Amino acid sequence: MLRVENLNSGYGKLHVLYDVSIDCGKKEIISVIGPNGAGKTTLLNSIFGIADIYSGSIKLDGEEITKLPPHIIARKGVAYVLQMINIFSELSVDENLRISMALSGDKSSDMLDYVYELFPILKERKKQRAGTLSGGERQMLAMSIGLVRNPKLLLLDEPTAGLMPLYVNLIMKKIGEIRDQKGLSIVLVEQNVQKALEVADKVYVIVSGQVVFKGLPSELMGEREIMKLYLGMGD
Numbered sequence: 001m002l003r004v005e006n007l008n009s010g011y012g013k014l015h016v017l018y019d020v021s022i023d024c025g026k027k028e029i030i031s032v033i034g035p036n037g038a039g040k041t042t043l044l045n046s047i048f049g050i051a052d053i054y055s056g057s058i059k060l061d062g063e064e065i066t067k068l069p070p071h072i073i074a075r076k077g078v079a080y081v082l083q084m085i086n087i088f089s090e091l092s093v094d095e096n097l098r099i100s101m102a103l104s105g106d107k108s109s110d111m112l113d114y115v116y117e118l119f120p121i122l123k124e125r126k127k128q129r130a131g132t133l134s135g136g137e138r139q140m141l142a143m144s145i146g147l148v149r150n151p152k153l154l155l156l157d158e159p160t161a162g163l164m165p166l167y168v169n170l171i172m173k174k175i176g177e178i179r180d181q182k183g184l185s186i187v188l189v190e191q192n193v194q195k196a197l198e199v200a201d202k203v204y205v206i207v208s209g210q211v212v213f214k215g216l217p218s219e220l221m222g223e224r225e226i227m228k229l230y231l232g233m234g235d
Ligand SMILES: Nc1ncnc2c1ncn2[C@@H]1O[C@H](COP(=O)(O)OP(=O)(O)OP(=O)(O)O)[C@@H](O)[C@H]1O
Pocket: 011, 014, 016, 034, 035, 036, 037, 038, 039, 040, 041, 042, 043
């Protein structure tokens, strides 16, 4: 589904990622974790055509998407959910979702019905102005705005940042459900290491712009040095 090979990218002269290679298969969730400033968001920015790519390749279903502009990448089936940035605060929940659907050119309301089923609280609040939603509800709306575009690949940047444990658990559970029910591939950048490992099929640890671990969550648990040094887990 998604294959990133030997990616070198950054912002102008600021080289952030060095020879990064990742794979995300169909119906797979990969978690990308690592210290602050390691380059995790830059990986998502690179996939979505926002960061500068110096060398390497990014393929979606075998098709080269490297250096394409974001609106074309979106049209090819990638949705990027940034922390609450894609929400129109003055519009209602329902209007936000319908605008996103209209922009994607998708006329069927299947995904709209699906997100209201997935997040019943949004259905209850469909007429409410998005700017007045709680942090957790806004995060659910941000994810739903991406989902109603009917993507095949979902890029999630810290979907649980700043949320209370109840919402963290709910959002993580929903991420698993989306993969299972809709067959989406998901790249999840997450600060909460424990939750990121619970939901992931595969995990990548990025430190100083380089991949220092790739494998199963259970394999990472055995890497005591990495867990302790870079992720602050264990003794
Ligand atoms: N749009 C940008 N323009 C210039 N530099 C940027 C931009 N976005 C990020 N950077 C820089 O790139 C480096 C990597 O940042 P990035 O946001 O990818 O790290 P991260 O691993 O996601 O960190 P965090 O966990 O703190 O969110 C940092 O030094 C950051 O200051």
